[in-house]
Each structure stands twice: as structure tokens, then as C-alpha cells.
Amino acid sequence: MPTIAVIGAGITGVSTAYALLEHGYDVTVVEQQRYAAMETSFANGGQLSASNAEVWNHWSTILKGVKWMLRRDAPLLMNPAPSWHKYSWLAEFVSNISRYRENTVATTRLAIAARKYMFEIAEREHIDFDHVRRGILHVCWDKTGFDHATKVNDMLVEGGLDRRPVTAAEIAAIEPALNGHFHGGFYTPSDSTGDIHKYTTRLAQACTRRGGAFLYDATVTRIEQRDRFRLTYSALCAGGQSAELAIESDGIVVCAGSHSRDIAAMLGDRLNIYPVKGYSITVDLNDPSAQAAAPWVSILDDRAKIVTSRLGAGRFRVAGTAEFNGLNRDIRDDRVRPLIEWTRTLFPGVTTNRVVPWAGLRPMMPNMMPRVGKGRAPGVFYNTGHGHLGWTLSAATSAILVQAVAAELPVDRLAA
Template sequence: MRVIVLGAGIIGVTTAYQLAKAGHEVTVVDRQTGPALETSFANAGEVSFGYCSPWAAPGIPLKAVKWLFMQHAPLILRPKFDAAMLSWLFRMLSNCTAERYAINKSRMLRLSDYSRISLAALREETGIAYDEAMKGTLQLFRTEAQLDASAKDVKALAADGIPYEVLDRDGCIRAEPALAHVRDKIVGGLLTPQDETGDCFKFANALAAKAEALGVRFLYETPITGLDIEAGGLRAVITKNGRLEADAAVVALGSYSPLLLKPHGIQLPVYPVKGYSLTMPVVEPTRAPVSTIMDETFKIAITRLGDRIRVGGMAEISGYTNDLSIKRRSTLNHSVMDLFPGGDISKAIYWSGLRPMTPDGTPVIGGTHIKGLFLNTGHGTLGWTMSTGSARVISDLVSGRTPEIDAKDLAISRYG
């Protein structure tokens, strides 16, 4: 079949690769000059198969109110009269129950564990390098309350058979020796040893080259303007550079997916949640992380990428804005320098990107009521983590095969 993938971020590139392997004639369309130049460009560098949780959780509404008054808040709300924002916030709040959290967490863990297997297979078959490491994620707790609250995550990990270790202060230092310099600032942690790290931008570009070798055509600097739908089926993708006939299309446009779909009666509950990152050189290896540390207080990930440190996180709900706030940078600065003093923050490169978030945390993967139109979007902060598994699921669905994992509750139909 002639399949067009809309978007050349990490989701689009992995999707194109798997579709080409399945024998389809694949074209990828993107407005940028190359792959992974938006949300995938400088993300936190985590491949978090175990540290994989929905933002909507019990207690979040109360925490959100407290965060509004924090100097270094992990959540920033800049409200505006935006029906999509208000609808998304209402749906997210409705998922902040213990029952919904358990359901959503289980879905996410199922897909992320499949992605762990898929990434290992892809790495073996391609041999691509991307500053990868397989040393786990340490969720770091600064208070006893945070440590106690991790019990719900431990329960979910145990239920899904995901390896984990609950660590005391000394255990955290054994996992991340540089924390010995700030031992009095931590009380414990939750280690998920199967988690990995890597440079998403490097990975996406290397895999795009492999996809091209399989015959995938990449059309860059090609903005998508619409879809040609006739008699309930997809006929073509319309771009500023012309019309592209297709038997099927996969929408992997991240936060911009709902804007393309809305005129065709598809109400996709995906909204942009902006994240920020810093990338800085490693100055003194003994004072740098060896893998990823998730600072639970500020929801900041500090990740070692070869000779660099990537500091990423926060969730700013402010619509389709991509400005670089000085206040947000100060939070990143504070988190990394508080835990790993001695780095040269003056050489850090500052970046922001729009994460495509669903209100329940789970991505939307599957078909639509329009024949030939498929979705692979809404991965939020876990696009890098879930990309390879999501690509295999959507490739199977486009090809008319049954996916290797249960994917029925990943489709847009779960929203009714």
C-alpha cells in the first residue's frame, strides 16, 4: 500500500521504518528541514520503561494548587479562554482518581514494556548509536512523604512484572555515586533498572537514514494543509507543495494532530504541554550522574548523555507558545546545581518543546471512523520511551494484522 506518515518526529520516523519493513511504499511529510527538529529535538533523554506514569493521579489537584505558589514549580498554568484547554483540563481532572490511575498506568506500562523489547530488537538489527546507556532511572525523593507516596507506583510495577528496587539514602548513593556530595538532601529513591537513556535526536536521524535505505521517501519543508476525504475514506494528503495520493495515512503530528483532524469530525483530546531542557557539558565526571535521576520535588530529569548532561522537565499549560521563559530556566538551573554542584551552567543550551498530552496519559494509537486514516500521537512526555512499540502496533494495524499486544484500549474509541 501507499502509506503517508504525517510528521518526522520520533513517532513518525519509527512508524515509517516499521511500515517500510512491512513492505509498504512509505512517504514521510514534515514542515521542518529534517527529522526530529521539534519536540524530539532536545527532550530529557529518558527511555523510561519503568518510570512511566500518567500525570493525572490521585492528589494532583491539591498538589497543583500548592505548586502555583512555588518558586520552582513543576506545573505552570497560564489560563486563557481556549475551549480545547478547558476541555482537556476537565478531562484530566476526571482521571485523577485511584481507579483511573491504575487503569491508565497499566496501559502505559504494557506499551512501554513492549517498546523496551522492540527497541532492543531494533538496536540489534540496525546497530545504530545515539549516546545510549542501559543503567536505569532513579526516582529521587527529598522527603519521607514522597517516599511513602511511591507505594502506588511500586504496586503498579509489581502487578505488571516490571523490575524495581526501593532504595534508602545509601542505596541511592550506590546507584548514583555523585549524590554522596548532597546526601543530606535525599531520603531515598525508586530505581527502575531496565530504563535506558539516549539522545532522541541522534536516534531519529540515524533511523531515518535506515528507513531511506529501505525506500522511504522523506519530503521536508512540506507543510500539510489538509486531508482529502471522500465517501468516508482517505484519498490524499494535501500539502502546500501539492497533493499526495495515498491508500492510508498515519497522523503523527504531535500537538498539532487535533488541528488537522477537527475539520473531519475527529475530536482528538490532545493538548500541548510545554517542557524545557538544558544541555550542558560534563565538567567533572565524579560530580555528574551516570544515568537518569528524576528529581521528584521539581519533576526534573537529569540525564547523562555521553559527555553531556541533559536537564529536562516541567509542564507548562499555555497553548501553542514556544517562548523561552527565564523563570523556567532558573528551575532547571536550581535542580541540577542543587544535586550536582560543580557543573558549568554558563555553557548550557536552553530549549523548549510542546509535548502532545492526552488527559489520561496514554497515547492514541489505532484507526478512526475514516477508512485508511490512522493515529499514532499523544505520547506526552514518553514519546521517546514508547516510540518503537507504538510503531510496531500501528504498522500491524495498517497492514491488517493483529498487534502482538492488546491495543484496543489505545484507540481513540476509548474516549467515546
């Protein structure tokens, strides 16, 4: 059978490995961290959100970015320091504004399709990931925000999503714990939330049971192609010593998040992924009153660029913001503080004395669409660049990716 090396053990890499294993491939996953799901898939917003499928390629995004450039607590923050990578990405971002509607509708359809794949996998492999299926409530503070959300809703509905407008009174009925004076909003009952880290690590365990291999503490340093691929990696061995090792494979799938750009360069491809930093806090609901005061319905506040998810009875996740600052994972207090203040304002009964902050890098393509399919060289494939919708889309993009691999490297090709 063909052997495939998957680079990256985040949600997309592990989902890709699982899909390949199901189709009969011999799969080895190479991951630079010590465990699966330790980077962007560690503590994201937790939403499985077709309702958040709107791409960001819009002139209003540019105007907000300029307006907020000098605000350290801005929902969208850009480091103005010169960077060819950043400014080339922004130029391509602007060039894709004309595809805003087309790409939003396409992303919606992909997100809806992904649900079926993911829920079937979770049931088949008995994966418990604090899944809450109570929908996502998008709140609008004023008429301007509601009018924009109405235009977005038209695109989401065109993509096949069941999403409806709700009044301020209906918002209060859908989620009584929510405190605020809203103009209105939109509710998507078919969306859901959960713990991405739990899901990904348990899916990795399912891959191992199905015969997949994982190489951890392994950083890819070189890729050569002759009859087969030779992938050289620096491995951290016992005693903290590093060694240069190698594996061979018939094909390579790049699922390395923000690192995919460098891996693609080794393979002769240009992949203009930019790391857009997001922050989250996980609030420990350590008493019955805090548990009662936290919402079960997921919230999306477009004005603050903040989302929430309930992770079982005892945890509450609040996430958001977008920061263009390169490969920078620093957790800044001035970026975390707005998440805490937002939580205190909208859910005053939730105690925030035990809060775990986190920052991760969303791997974003300039058109906000994932890169799925063949690379330039035979045997090279990509499933990466999912941005803020990695968990939402990865089950569907992995199914698409497997079809591309099968067309070039059918399972019976080498055995024939």
C-alpha cells in the same frame, strides 16, 4: 503495494514509517520542519523510562496545579487565561482519574514491550545514540514522597517492572556523584537513557535506505478522500518561495504531535491533544572534573519534576516542568533557571557556564494514554498523543499500529 502517508517526522512518525516499511508498505513521510526530530524529539529528558509510567490523572496533580498557579518557577504551571481547548482537556483529565491505576499498569506494560522493539532496531540499523544502560534512580526527599512512590511502585511492579526500594546509603552507592540528604528512593536497573535526536535522525536515514521518502518543509493544508487520499501541502521551495503541492496515498497515519488535533479535524475526527510544554538544559561537560562530577545513572526527582540523562562523556541533560500555555514555544528564563539551580545543588562540581536551553511541547491526551489505531474514515490511522513518554513507548505503539493498518490495507490487497 499500498501507499501510506505518515504525517510527522518526530520519534513516533519515524518509528511508524520504519515499522510500515518493514512490513512492505510504500511510505512517504510529510514533515513541516526542514529535518526530522526538530520539535519535541529534539532535546527531551532522554529517558527510556518504564519507571516513569505513572499517569498524571490524580487529585494530587490538581491540587499541586492550584497551589503552584501563582509561582512562575513552579514545576507545574498553568496559564489561567480562558481557553475552551484547555478547559475541555482538563475536564476530560479529571474524568479519567478513576482509571489512574488501570492506565498506569497498562502504560508500564507497553513501555516494557517497547524496549525489545527499539533495542532490536538500534542493533539492526547500527544506530549509535549515546545509549547508557545504568538504570534510573528515583529519589525521595521525605517520607511523604517515599510513601506515595511506594504506592506507585506497586502498580509498576504489577505491570511487570523490576523496580526496588533503596535506602539513602544505597542511593549514594548507586550514584556517588549525587549530592543530597534523601529519605530513600527506588531503582530500576532495566531503564536507560540516550539522545533522542540522534536516534530519530539515524532511524530516518534507515527508513530512506529501505525505500521510504521524506518531504520536508511541507505543511499539510488540506486532505481530501475519493478513491484515494489526496494530501495537499504547502512546500518551501528554493529561494524561499512556497508552492502548493499534493501527493496521493491509500492510507494516512497521523503522528504530528501537538499538531495532530488540527490534522484530525481535517479527517473528521476529534482528538483532544493538548500541548504541555517542557524545558531542558544540555550542559557541556567541557573538562575532566565536570565529567567526573556528573552522574551516569539517570535521576528522577519527583518533588522537583526533574529528570536527567548522561549523553556520552561530554554532555549532561536536565529536563522537566510542565506548563499549560497553549502552542507556545517561548524559552523563559524563569523556567530554565530552576533546572540550572537544581543542577548546581545536586551536582555542585558540574560547571554550568555552557548551558543550552530548550523548550518543547509534549502532545498529551486527557487520559495520558497514546491514541493508537483507526480513525473514523477508512484508511485513517493515528499514532500520537504519547505525552512525556513518546520515546519510551513509540516502538511498541508503532508495532501495534502496523497491525491495524494491515487489517484494513493488507500489503497484497492492491496487487491481487
